[in-house]
Amino acid sequence: MAVLYFAILAISASWLVEGNVKRELTSLKWSNCNPNRNSPITIQNVAVTPMPVEVPGNIHLTVDAKLNRSISHTSLKLSIKRKALFLDIPIPCLFHVGSCTYDDLCNTVDQMMTEDWAGIMGNIGKQIRTMLSTQQVPDHCPVGPMEVHLNSYTLTLPPVPKILTFFAAGDYHAIATATELTTGEEVVCLDLTLSIKENKTCSGISCIFG
C-alpha cells in the first residue's frame, strides 16, 4: 500500500554511513504536501524512532492512515536531498535506491524481493511484506478501503553496501508523491525531514557488508 511503501522507501533510500551529522533531528518532521483535498488517502500520523536513525540498526515505525476507497496501480516518486551548509545536494537514483520513481507500487515489493536491489532491498522487501500482512494489506492490488495502524513496528536496516557509499550520514529532506495511474490523482504527498547516523556500536561480521 502506497503510504507504507513510501515511508520505508524514503527512509531506506537514504541510509548512509559516512560523513558528519551537522544538525541532528531528534524526531521525524513530516507534513502533508498534497494539494488534492479529495485524496482517498488520509495520513494522520507518521513517526520513526530512534531519530537520528542509526544504520545498521532497528527503526520503529508508527503510521496511522486511512484509505477510503480501493486503489490499484499507483506510481511513487521520491525526491531526496541532503542538507548542506549552503545548498542541498540532490541524491541520485542508484540501483533503484534514492531519488527514484517506482512505476507501479502494486509490483514494487515483489520486484525488490526478486531483484534484490543494491544487495539489500530483497531483505527489506521481505520485511515490508511481513509488515503489510500484519495490517491485512493484500500482496497484490487492488488495496482498500482500509485503515492502517502500525504501532512502533520494528524494521531492521542492514549495513549500507559499498556501492551506495556515495550517500553519507546527515540530514535529509525527502518528498514522496504517489499518483494513481488510472485517475491521475495525486493520492499522497509527504514532506519528510530526518537525520541518519552511523551506528558506531555495531561491530563484528554482521556490521560489514560484502
Ligand SMILES: *[C@@H]1O[C@H](CO)[C@@H](O)[C@H](O)[C@H]1NC(C)=O
Ligand atoms: C475520501 O475522502 C476524501 C476527503 O476526506 C473525500 O473528498 C472523498 O470524496 C472520499 N472518497 C470516498 C470514496 O469516500
Ligand SMILES: *[C@@H]1O[C@H](CO)[C@@H](O)[C@H](O)[C@H]1NC(C)=O
Ligand atoms: C547498533 O548496533 C548494535 C550492535 O549490533 C545493536 O545492538 C544496536 O541495537 C544498534 N543500534 C540501534 C539504534 O539499532
